[in-house]
Amino acid sequence: MFKDNRVTKLLGVEYPIIQGGMAWVADADLAAAVSNGGGLGIIAAANVPPDMLEQQILRARSLTARPFGLNIMLLSPTADDAIELAALHRVPVVTTGAGAPGRVIERLKPLGTIVVPVIASVAHARRVEKQGADAVVAEGTESGGHIGESTTMSLVPQVVDAIGLPVIAAGGVADGRGIVAAFALGAEGVQVGTRFVCCTECNAHPRYKEEIIGAGDRSTVTTGKRTGHPVRCLKNKLTHEFDKLEERLAEIHEFEELGAGRLRKAVVEGDVEWGSVMAGQIAGLVRDVRPAAEIIKGMFAEAEEVLGKLSSNRDWRR
Numbered sequence: 001m002f003k004d005n006r007v008t009k010l011l012g013v014e015y016p017i018i019q020g021g022m023a024w025v026a027d028a029d030l031a032a033a034v035s036n037g038g039g040l041g042i043i044a045a046a047n048v049p050p051d052m053l054e055q056q057i058l059r060a061r062s063l064t065a066r067p068f069g070l071n072i073m074l075l076s077p078t079a080d081d082a083i084e085l086a087a088l089h090r091v092p093v094v095t096t097g098a099g100a101p102g103r104v105i106e107r108l109k110p111l112g113t114i115v116v117p118v119i120a121s122v123a124h125a126r127r128v129e130k131q132g133a134d135a136v137v138a139e140g141t142e143s144g145g146h147i148g149e150s151t152t153m154s155l156v157p158q159v160v161d162a163i164g165l166p167v168i169a170a171g172g173v174a175d176g177r178g179i180v181a182a183f184a185l186g187a188e189g190v191q192v193g194t195r196f197v198c199c200t201e202c203n204a205h206p207r208y209k210e211e212i213i214g215a216g217d218r219s220t221v222t223t224g225k226r227t228g229h230p231v232r233c234l235k236n237k238l239t240h241e242f243d244k245l246e247e248r249l250a251e252i253h254e255f256e257e258l259g260a261g262r263l264r265k266a267v268v269e270g271d272v273e274w275g276s277v278m279a280g281q282i283a284g285l286v287r288d289v290r291p292a293a294e295i296i297k298g299m300f301a302e303a304e305e306v307l308g309k310l311s312s313n314r315d316w317r318r
Contacts, residue, residue, distance in 0.1 A: 001307065002179070002300055006166040007189035010114060010135060011093060012067045014038035015300055017179075018116075018137065018168060019292075020193025021071020021095055022145065022278070023047075024267040025204050028056040030292070032063035033201035037293030042069045042095060045082035053082060057089050067092040069116075074099025083107055095137060098146065105132045118170070118191075120148025125159045125167075133165060137191050140171030144194050144280040147171075147222065147232050153185065160186030174282040176302025180310075192299075194280040199292040205270035208277060215283035223276075227255045234277040238262060 002008075007016040017039040019026065023046035031041030041064070043056050060068050070091045072082045075098040083104055086094050090111060096104050097118040105115050109132060117128045118137040125136050138159040140152025148155075152171040160167050169182035170191035182190050196202060198209050211234055222230045223242035226249070233239060238258075245254055259276065266275025290298075 001183070002303060005188045007135065007168060010166060011040050013040050015296055016168070016189030017296060017299070018042060018069070018095070018189065018191040019196050020143075020145075020170065020191055021045075021069075021073075021097070022193050022197070023073070024264050025197055025202060026071065027203055028059035028063060030196065030199070030202045031068045032060050033199065033292035034196065034296070035060075035064045035066040035068045037291075037296040039292075039296050040067060040069055040093060041292075042071050042093075045070055045072045045076070045078065047073075047076050047078055048082075050078060050081040050085060053078075054085055054089070057085060057091065061089075069093035069095055071095045071097065072104060073097050074101065074104070086113060087111055100131075101128055101133065102131050109134075116168070119159070120150065120155070122155075122158050122162045125163050125165075129163045129165050135166040135168060135189075136163070137168045137170050138187070139191070140169075141222075141232070142172035142281040143170055144220070144232050144283075145278040147230055152182070156182065156185040156187050171280060172282050174280075174285040176299050176304070176306050178282070179299060179303040180306045194283055195286055195295060195299075196292060197279070198286050198289045199295055200289060201292055204267050207270035207272050208266055208275075209289055211272045211277050212279050212283045212286050213288065215279065215286070217281075217284040219283055220279060220281050224255050224259065226250070227252050231259075231276065231278065232280065234272075234279050234283065236275075236277060237273045238276060 015038045019034040021042040021044040023044045026044035031043045034041035093114045095116045101117045114134045116135045119125045138156045141147045156169045166188045168189040169187035173190045174195045262276035265271045266277045
């Protein structure tokens with residue numbers, strides 16, 4: 001069921017799983033490890049300077065012979081540079097976020113690049129389908145980092161019903177049960193972020209990983225709601241300061257000033273008190289650090305086991 005569908009055929013992967021394009025986290029080492037494990041690894045372009053991003057693309061090529069992708073945040077000032085680097089190096093897959101992907105599709109699809117926008121609404125899904133996207137990632141509000149309003153449970157089936165493209169579910173997936181749930185909603189693949197932070201090959205600071213491993217079911221909060229670009233992360237001193245800004249209806253620039261550079265502070269420097277420890281609501285399910293390939297194989301083995309139990313249990317049909 002999982003290894004031979006439209007997503008695996010489109011992306012040229014063994015398992016229909018994409019690693020999230022997490023800024024400061026999703027580098028060439030992580031991307032290559034996920035790709036070598038049978039999924040699709042993603043390098044996050046974010047605001048990375050072009051010369052550094054090119055080094056990451058070349059490093060990924062040296063570490064894996066399998067397909068990998070590049071996530072381009074379209075509101076970034078370096079987005080056009082990232083698009084041109086994807087064209088120059090014929091990156092197999094590009095995922096997009098934070099903006100309309102029209103110029104990405106127009107530039108890269110003629111070169112054979114598969115373009116997969118991350119969307120958070122049915123209207124957005126329909127729009128990118130008309131523009132020529134190859135598939136979509138339907139991302140629910142359970143996800144870590146920048147989020148929309150709809151839950152994965154409600155968003156995915158509505159997107160599946162609205163478009164003809166393969167739909168990849170994101171938000172709330174950390175194990176085999178999440179994969180089965182996503183496929184039950186009509187998805188043909190999953191995107192996983194938080195679980196891959198806690199893998200051996202991820203270069204995020206050990207304290208960042210420890211915070212995720214120590215998280216519980218109510219450990220995440222949403223910050224920056226007034227800005228129109230809310231972010232889900234783990235509670236700490238920084239999120240408490242964001243709460244104070246919300247309470248006094250602070251100006252947008254105050255949120256931006258408080259948040260500037262905080263993700264790097266957490267991921268690179270390991271400041272888990274004043275850095276932005278972005279993580280999804282499923283952080284409470286992450287309990288260890290393992291190699292990416294082991295995580296992928298374990299998740300899909302569990303998914304097959306769950307499916308087997310469901311098919312053998314006929315009580316729910318009565």
